[in-house]
Amino acid sequence: MSVWFDIARISAGLNIVLLGALLYIWGRNYVEFRSKHTLGLLLFALFLLAENALSLYIYVVDPTLSAWFASDVPAIAWRGMMALHVLETIGLTFLVWITWD
Template sequence: MSLWLDVARVATALNVLLLLGLSYVWLRNYMQFRSKHTLGLSVFALLLLGENAVALYVYSWDELLSVWFATAVPPEAWHAMLALHILEFFALSFLLWATWD
């Protein structure tokens, strides 16, 4: 089960890094253009960053929940959660590529 936990940690850590990059670009654009579109993208990135930061904290450092995730969560649930983390990684990667271009 620890393999699933390690993969979840890596996926959420990568998502945090991608969201930091997106937040930087979108907040910089908002400061320059002051448009609702860039504000919306910035808020979206910051909220999703918060969600991934909490997930990373729970998977890695929370004394109660990290043990529970490592020992009591059924494999089917891990497969579903990992699929979401990995799909999110690819979606954010594409979004970062399109934004940075």
């Protein structure tokens, strides 16, 4: 179970870094172009960043929830949560790559 917990935490942390890069790029583009499309991308990244920051807080900082997640959550639930975080990391990596290009 600890492996799933570690993978989910690492993925959430990577997602925060990737979203920071996207926020920088899209924020800079919004300031320059003032387009609704860029504003939508910026808001999307902000909301996704909030979700990942909350996940990382729950997994690492909160003493009650992190202990509960590490010990009492069934393995099948952890596999599902880990898979979602990893898929999100893959998607964000691709998005950063095509945005940066």
